Amino acid sequence: MKRWEARRERLESEMQEHIDLETQENIDAGMSPSEARQAAIRRFGSVPLAGDQSREAWGWLWLERLSQDVRFALRSFRKNGSSTAVALLSLMLGIGASIALFSVVYGVLIAPYPYARPNQIWAPAVLGPNDAVRGWHWYSQREMQEIQKLPAFSDVMATHVTSVMLTGGINPESFTGVFLTGGAFNFLEVKPIIGRTIQPYDIGPGGEPAPVVVLTYKFWQRFFSGDPHALGRTITIDDVPRTIIGVMPPRFGWWTDNSFWLPLQTDLKETAGIAVIMRLAPGVTQHAAEQQLNQLNIHLAAERPDSYPKGKLRTVLLNYMDITAASGDMANSLHLLFAAVGLLLLIACVNVANLQLARTTGRAREIAMRLAIGAGRARLVRQLLTESVLLSVVGGALGVLFAVGATRLIVALIPPDYVPNESRIVINGWVLLFSLGVSMLTGILFGLAPALRSSRPDLVGTLKDGGGGATGSMRGRAMRSWLVVAEISLSVILLAGASLAIRGFVQMLNVDPGYQPQRVLRIEVTLPPKSYPTWNQRNTLDRNLLDSVMSLPGVEAATIGNAGMPYSGWRSAYSIDGQPRVDGRQVALALISSRYPQTLGIPLKRGREFTEAEIESGMRIALINESAARLWPAGQDAVGRTMKIDELAQPMNNPKVLSAPGIAAGVTVVGVIGDTKNDGLAEPTAPAVYLPYTLFAPPDRELAVRTVGDPLALVNAVRMKARDLDKDLALGKPNTLDEVMGEETQQPRFNMALFGSFAALGLALAAIGIYSVISYNVSQRVQEIGVRMALGAKRYDILKLILLMVARLAAFGLAIGLVGSFLVERLVKFQMFAKTSFGVVPLAAIFVVLSGVCLLAAWLPAMRAGNLDPVTALRHEA
Amino acid sequence: MSRGEPDSQVDLLQGTLDLLILQTLAFGPAHGHAIVRVIQQRSDEVLQVGHGSLYPALQRLLRRGLIVAEDGLSENNRKARFYRLTAKGRKRLTAETSKWERFSSAIARLLAPLPDQNS
Numbered sequence: 001m002k003r004w005e006a007r008r009e010r011l012e013s014e015m016q017e018h019i020d021l022e023t024q025e026n027i028d029a030g031m032s033p034s035e036a037r038q039a040a041i042r043r044f045g046s047v048p049l050a051g052d053q054s055r056e057a058w059g060w061l062w063l064e065r066l067s068q069d070v071r072f073a074l075r076s077f078r079k080n081g082s083s084t085a086v087a088l089l090s091l092m093l094g095i096g097a098s099i100a101l102f103s104v105v106y107g108v109l110i111a112p113y114p115y116a117r118p119n120q121i122w123a124p125a126v127l128g129p130n131d132a133v134r135g136w137h138w139y140s141q142r143e144m145q146e147i148q149k150l151p152a153f154s155d156v157m158a159t160h161v162t163s164v165m166l167t168g169g170i171n172p173e174s175f176t177g178v179f180l181t182g183g184a185f186n187f188l189e190v191k192p193i194i195g196r197t198i199q200p201y202d203i204g205p206g207g208e209p210a211p212v213v214v215l216t217y218k219f220w221q222r223f224f225s226g227d228p229h230a231l232g233r234t235i236t237i238d239d240v241p242r243t244i245i246g247v248m249p250p251r252f253g254w255w256t257d258n259s260f261w262l263p264l265q266t267d268l269k270e271t272a273g274i275a276v277i278m279r280l281a282p283g284v285t286q287h288a289a290e291q292q293l294n295q296l297n298i299h300l301a302a303e304r305p306d307s308y309p310k311g312k313l314r315t316v317l318l319n320y321m322d323i324t325a326a327s328g329d330m331a332n333s334l335h336l337l338f339a340a341v342g343l344l345l346l347i348a349c350v351n352v353a354n355l356q357l358a359r360t361t362g363r364a365r366e367i368a369m370r371l372a373i374g375a376g377r378a379r380l381v382r383q384l385l386t387e388s389v390l391l392s393v394v395g396g397a398l399g400v401l402f403a404v405g406a407t408r409l410i411v412a413l414i415p416p417d418y419v420p421n422e423s424r425i426v427i428n429g430w431v432l433l434f435s436l437g438v439s440m441l442t443g444i445l446f447g448l449a450p451a452l453r454s455s456r457p458d459l460v461g462t463l464k465d466g467g468g469g470a471t472g473s474m475r476g477r478a479m480r481s482w483l484v485v486a487e488i489s490l491s492v493i494l495l496a497g498a499s500l501a502i503r504g505f506v507q508m509l510n511v512d513p514g515y516q517p518q519r520v521l522r523i524e525v526t527l528p529p530k531s532y533p534t535w536n537q538r539n540t541l542d543r544n545l546l547d548s549v550m551s552l553p554g555v556e557a558a559t560i561g562n563a564g565m566p567y568s569g570w571r572s573a574y575s576i577d578g579q580p581r582v583d584g585r586q587v588a589l590a591l592i593s594s595r596y597p598q599t600l601g602i603p604l605k606r607g608r609e610f611t612e613a614e615i616e617s618g619m620r621i622a623l624i625n626e627s628a629a630r631l632w633p634a635g636q637d638a639v640g641r642t643m644k645i646d647e648l649a650q651p652m653n654n655p656k657v658l659s660a661p662g663i664a665a666g667v668t669v670v671g672v673i674g675d676t677k678n679d680g681l682a683e684p685t686a687p688a689v690y691l692p693y694t695l696f697a698p699p700d701r702e703l704a705v706r707t708v709g710d711p712l713a714l715v716n717a718v719r720m721k722a723r724d725l726d727k728d729l730a731l732g733k734p735n736t737l738d739e740v741m742g743e744e745t746q747q748p749r750f751n752m753a754l755f756g757s758f759a760a761l762g763l764a765l766a767a768i769g770i771y772s773v774i775s776y777n778v779s780q781r782v783q784e785i786g787v788r789m790a791l792g793a794k795r796y797d798i799l800k801l802i803l804l805m806v807a808r809l810a811a812f813g814l815a816i817g818l819v820g821s822f823l824v825e826r827l828v829k830f831q832m833f834a835k836t837s838f839g840v841v842p843l844a845a846i847f848v849v850l851s852g853v854c855l856l857a858a859w860l861p862a863m864r865a866g867n868l869d870p871v872t873a874l875r876h877e878a
Numbered sequence: 879m880s881r882g883e884p885d886s887q888v889d890l891l892q893g894t895l896d897l898l899i900l901q902t903l904a905f906g907p908a909h910g911h912a913i914v915r916v917i918q919q920r921s922d923e924v925l926q927v928g929h930g931s932l933y934p935a936l937q938r939l940l941r942r943g944l945i946v947a948e949d950g951l952s953e954n955n956r957k958a959r960f961y962r963l964t965a966k967g968r969k970r971l972t973a974e975t976s977k978w979e980r981f982s983s984a985i986a987r988l989l990a991p992l993p994d995q996n997s
Contacts, residue, residue, distance in 0.1 A: 014910060014959050015933060017952075021911040022929070024954070045928020053934035057941055 004064075011054055019044055049374070065379070069386040076387065084391070086768050087352045091395025093761050094348025095438055096402030099427065101341045102434060103407050107425035113321075114251045116189035121320035122286070123277050126297050128309030136318060138273025140307075141266060143300050144181075147276060150296060152289035154281040157184040158274040160264055161255055163700055165528060165730055168236035172730040174526040174700070177237065178255045179264035185214075187279070188254065193217070195231045195246030198263050207266030213242040217250040218258040237262070239530060271304075277320060290315050339824070340497055340758045347490045347762050349442050351769035352395075354483045356388060358776040385444070392442050403427060413753065415746035481809055484773050488813025488854065489820055491766040492846060496821035498752075498759035499842035505748040514676030514685070515566050516601025517737035521711035522704050523718060524563055524732030529699045531728065535658040538697035541725065543616070546593060548721045549705060554714060556706040559599040561693050562591040563702045566600055566737070567678050568688055572647035576631060577666075587628060588678055588686045589647060591693035597623075597673050599706045600737075607639040607671030610692055618660035618694040620648070622667040626675045628687035638669045645689060657698040667691065681744045704737075711736050763853065771857035774806060778861040785865055786873025795866040802862035803855075810854040814847060894921075895935045897978065900963065900971045903945060909958040910936065936961060944970055 019040045026036035044050070055064065077084040115121070123136040139147065139158075148156045157180065164177035185197035192214065202210040213235065215224075224230035234241040242262070254261070264274070280289050294315035301308035370380060404427060411425050525545065532538045542560050550558045559565075568588030575581040594610050597603070605626060614621055622643075629638040649665035667689070675685040693701070707714055715734045722729045778785075785798055793801075895917075902908060902916045914929050939945045944967035952958035963971070 010959075011933065011937075015930065017956065017958055018911045018914070018929065020956070021952070021958075043929050045930035047930060050928075050930030050933045053931075054937040057934055057937035059941070 007058070008051075008055070011051060015044070015047055015050060019047075065382075066386070069383045070390060072383065073387040073390050077391070083355045083358070083772060086772055087355045087391055088395050088398060090348040090351040090765050090769070091392060091442070092398035092402050093765060094345040095396055095399030095442075096406060097758065097761065098341045098345050098438060099399060099403035099432075099434070100406035100410060101337055103403070103427050104410055104425050105338065106430070114190050114249070117279075119319060119321050120279055121277050122280065122289070122317040123275070123320055124293060125316045125318050126301075126308060127314045127316065128311045129314070130311075131309055131314075136275065138307075139276050139300075140271045140304070141264075141274060142268040143304075144274060144276050145268070146296055146300065147278070147293070150289075150292050152281055152284045152292040153278040155183065155187050155279040156276060157181050157187040157278075158264065158276045159184070159255055160272065160274045163526065164238045165526060166235060166237055167239065167528070167728070168241070172528070172728050174524070174730045174732060175237075175259040176256050177259065178261045180254075180261055181264050181266075181274075184254075184261075187277075188252075190248065190252045192246040193249050194228050195244070197246050197248075198261060202263045203266055207268075209263035209265045211240055211242045212245045212263065213237065214246045214248060214261040215244055216248055216253070216256060216258055216260060219260055220247045222258075235260075239528075271307075273307075286317055290317050293317070337754060337758070340494060340755060340762075343490050343494050344758055344762050344765070345438070347487055347494075347765050347769070349445070350483050350487050350490070351765055351772075352391070352442065353445075354480055354487075354769055354773050356391075357480055357483075358773065389444065392444075396438075400427075400432065410754075413750065415743070415750055480773050480777065484770055484809050485813040485816065487766045487769050488810060488850060489817035491762055491850060491853075492814060492817025493820045493824055494759045494762040495846045495849065496817075496843070497824070498755040499846065500825075501748070501752045501755035503842065505745070505752040508681055508745055508748050511677065511681050513566075513681065513741065514602060514674055514678075515737075517741045519707050519709075519711050520600065520704055520737040521707060521714060521718075521734060522565060522702055522737065522740070523715070523734040525560075525701050525703055525722060526730040526732070527699050527726065528728045528730075531726070532697075532699075535660060535697045538658065538699075539616070539618075539694045542693070542697075542701055544725055545703070545722060545729075548725065549703060549718055552714065552717050552721070554708045556708055557595045557599040558703060558705045559593045559596040560701050560703050561593060561596060562698075563700055565590070565702055565704050566602075566676050568686065570647070572645050572689075574646060574689070575644045577642045577644065579631075579633070587631075587645070588688040589645065590678075590688060590690050591696060592623070592690045593693050596690065596704075599704050600676075601706070602676060603674045605672045605674055606637065607669070609671055615692040615694055618663075618692060620664065620667045620695070621670045621692065623671045623673055623690040624669055625673055625678075625685065625688045625690075627685045628689060629672045631687055638672060640669065642666055642668050643689075645691075648691075648695070657696055659697075660695045663695060681741075763849070767853045767857055770854060771860070774802075774858050775861035775864075777805075778802060778865050782865075782868065782873050785868055786870045789868070789870035790874060798866045798868075799862050802865055803858055806854055806858035806862075810851055813854075814850060817850075818843070895931070896939060897971075897974050899932070899935055899939060899961075900944065900967055900974070903961060903963045903967070904971055907948075907950075907960045907962040909950070909952055909960050911952075911958075913961070939967070943967075 019037075022040035022043060023033075023036045026039050027033060031039060041047075124139075126137040141158075144156065144158050147153065159181075160179040162177055162179070163174050166173050166175055180198060182198065182200035182203045185199070191197075195214075197214055198212065202212055204210070215230070220226060220230060223235075224233075230244050230247070232243060234243050236242070237260075248261075278289075280286070294313060297308065297313050297315050301313060367380065371377070407425065407427055414425075527538065527541060532541060546558055546560045549555065562568075568590045570589055571586040572589050573585070574587050592610075594612055594615055597609060606629075607623075609623065610621060622645075624638060632638045632641065644665040645667055646665060648663055648667070673690070676688075677683070677685060678688055679686045703718065705711065705714060705718065712734065718734075719731055722731060785793075785801075788798065788801075898917050898920065899913060902913050908916070910932060914932055917932075936945070936947075939961075940947060944964060945961045946964055947959050947961050950958060950960045
């Protein structure tokens with residue numbers, strides 16, 4: 001730098017010396033000193049230009065010019081402090097929000113899994129001719145072996161999940177045991193952090209699994225505090241000691257993130273379903289694989305018809321990403337949010353474009369002057385462009401910082417089941433590149449238009465102009481007005497989207513669930529299946545537990561049943577006696593004890609409840625809900641009639657679940673209870689059949705207790721009662737029905753928060769933008785206002801003038817915005833709760849809010865305009 | 879010093895000016911003002927654009943290594959920067975001069991009046 005300066009100075013002085021010499025010669029030739037100097041200077045020509053051209057030869061001129069431009073840009077930023085601040089704020093919010101959301105979308109929708117090529121993992125679904133895809137098909141182990149033989153698949157693995165008990169030393173606790181086939185970890189290609197994963201050789205030739213286990217990161221932290229010496233130690237699962245051979249990284253959460261993985265015993269006689277997934281062999285298309293698999297399925301269906309749909313089979317391969325990666329609601333919400341972010345970015349860009357336009361138009365005279373004294377047009381454009389790029393780079397940097405903070409905030413607020421537990425939401429390199437690209441693009445886009453336009457002004461006209469200018473600023477004003485209209489309409493769309501989200505959320509809050517969720521405690525109870533080998537023993541235990549819990553003080557009512565009350569346990573095909581069977585329809589099944597309706601607060605509509613005797617003996621009676629009662633033809637009362645529940649007739653696939661002796665499909669309806677939202681708050685009630693819990697005796701039950709006071713205060717008492725009966729009873733994590741309801745509303749609440757924030761941001765940006773533009777417009781018309789006042793306009797007239805101008809813009813913007821909102825609603829399939837369309841009230845509210853914003857934005861400049869002293873206004877030069 | 883001159887003319891001028899500077903320095907080192915004086919005697923038109931245009935030319939030649947600069951004292955004992963041909967510059971001069979001569983003789987032959995029109 002210093003050398004550069006020195007060189008410059010030397011060149012300068014050399015040229016000065018030249019002029020001095022010439023001057024001297026002229027004096028010697030007889031001119032007067034002043035004449036001599038002038039002649040010398042004239043003879044020399046332009047010193048700066050010569051200097052410029054000389055330095056150009058040095059080859060570093062571009063750097064010098066760049067630093068000049070940058071310094072000039074910084075100066076002009078400082079001069080227009082407020083408009084620069086607004087532009088930076090707009091860029092920061094727009095770019096920051098887009099980066100944050102892109103990171104979230106990337107982490108959740110695009111690359112949520114750490115598995116190798118997750119978009120090449122397929123799951124099979126087998127359908128009948130009229131079925132819609134409802135989930136994937138569960139094969140038996142023998143069937144899976146057949147699948148492995150198909151040439152279409154290069155790799156096949158399966159997962160089986162069941163509840164297991166962790167015992168030995170610590171409090172017995174039930175966990176989700178994830179059983180995998182031998183090649184599963186190799187299929188998924190994720191490395192453990194210590195130790196090794198389950199390998200094919202862990203399953204012996206006869207199919208016996210080695211007593212090994214791989215831990216999840218959370219389990220390892222919880223029980224071994226992250227000690228690497230945990231390798232080789234044993235834990236007892238289902239009474240079998242197993243050696244810990246490895247621990248997986250926190251991001252690996254295959255079907256569980258807090259328990260463990262075990263090798264699956266190969267038992268070809270086993271019919272319990274396993275979830276099979278596969279990879280296609282190279283060169284095989286999805287269609288070809290589906291054909292092959294379908295052929296196989298037809299064979300398998302012939303052998304095991306009950307496990308397959310009826311009729312002509314179709315096989316569809318579902319991409320793993322489509323099934324699991326935040327599908328359905330979350331995906332839709334994210335797409336919508338993408339749109340919202342796009343709008344926000346647009347508003348931000350419009351803001352900045354506006355501000356830039358305003359700035360360069362205001363400098364019209366300065367630019368004309370510079371052109372007149374010889375600046376090249378390219379040079380000028382380059383300088384204006386440097387300003388814009390500098391602004392956008394700084395804005396981009398601020399945006400990145402904002403994005404980091406926003407991403408952390410979003411991650412902290414995401415409801416737990418919203419995303420796959422393997423997702424990592426971080427700001428990654430691609431996102432950064434994207435954001436920089438966006439900021440550069442916005443810089444160039446909105447820097448270029450004003451730069452190109454303002455470098456071609458009518459020089460003479462502009463120089464003579466009083467600043468307000470005839471043609472140039474007229475066109476500029478029109479463009480800026482359109483930009484304001486655009487901002488208003490974009491804000492309308494954004495606010496409309498937010499109102500929908502809020503509406504959905506509010507509606508969900510007001511849904512009547514059909515039961516009383518207040519003060520109900522839920523807790524899972526698991527008995528060790530080996531200690532209770534008979535149906536009778538299990539039911540006795542359960543009844544004793546129920547009785548002893550009911551005797552606790554502070555308990556209003558208690559019931560025992562299937563896990564997940566008040567939702568159903570599972571589904572079954574059915575037929576109503578006397579009615580033709582309808583294929584493909586199912587009822588929800590739930591297991592209950594006698595005080596189920598009272599405990600959950602569900603009203604009994606018709607008929608009666610179960611008696612204790614009936615429950616004890618495992619009689620085949622049922623309570624149904626109103627939706628199920630409507631399955632009978634109108635006029636027929638379901639009470640007293642019989643129906644067949646298919647699930648009761650099939651032998652249960654799970655050896656751990658014992659059935660009542662003499663169990664068969666036919667049940668008699670004895671009563672009808674009220675409908676509950678048993679499929680989720682957003683879904684219609686599924687017809688449900690409630691059976692005595694004694695019909696099936698699985699190891700897992702759930703206790704629901706309605707308490708007088710705080711339900712969680714009773715947890716310890718319940719625990720003690722359970723321990724008194726059998727110290728090996730495992731209790732799961734207790735929660736309340738209120739919490740469960742709360743979880744349902746988590747997703748809409750999250751949506752509402754996100755949308756609301758975006759809308760608020762967008763509105764704030766738009767408000768600032770509108771204010772800037774309007775005050776700028778007013779300042780440009782100061783002379784005109786002076787003239788009007790001189791011609792007799794009163795303050796009121798000026799106010800009216802400004803406000804009318806704004807009102808016109810606002811009206812345009814609102815109209816376009818409304819049309820836009822309806823179009824957007826049409827285009828985007830809105831899957832939000834209750835599929836609401838725009839209500840009149842929210843739209844009216846939006847109208848009022850935006851009008852208010854415009855009015856506010858116009859008020860101050862309008863007042864300022866009205867208060868102008870006409871004399872100074874007339875003299876004013878922009 | 880308007881920017882309206884077509885590029886080819888400037889190039890030609892630049893080329894000519896460079897050559898003239900080299901020729902001037904062939905007789906010995908000189909400072910900027912002296913070079914200007916000599917060139918003016920030989921071809922006034924070249925410097926129509928002003929003495930200042932000498933300096934970019936000098937910088938170009940410096941960059942190409944055809945001349946070197948050193949500080950010294952001028953006739954009236956003022957500090958001045960002197961320029962001198964390098965060996966490379968001398969070689970270039972010879973080449974350029976012969977090129978010029980060939981070029982101008984070719985032009986001259988083209989423009990020479992035909993023998994029978996000789997008046």
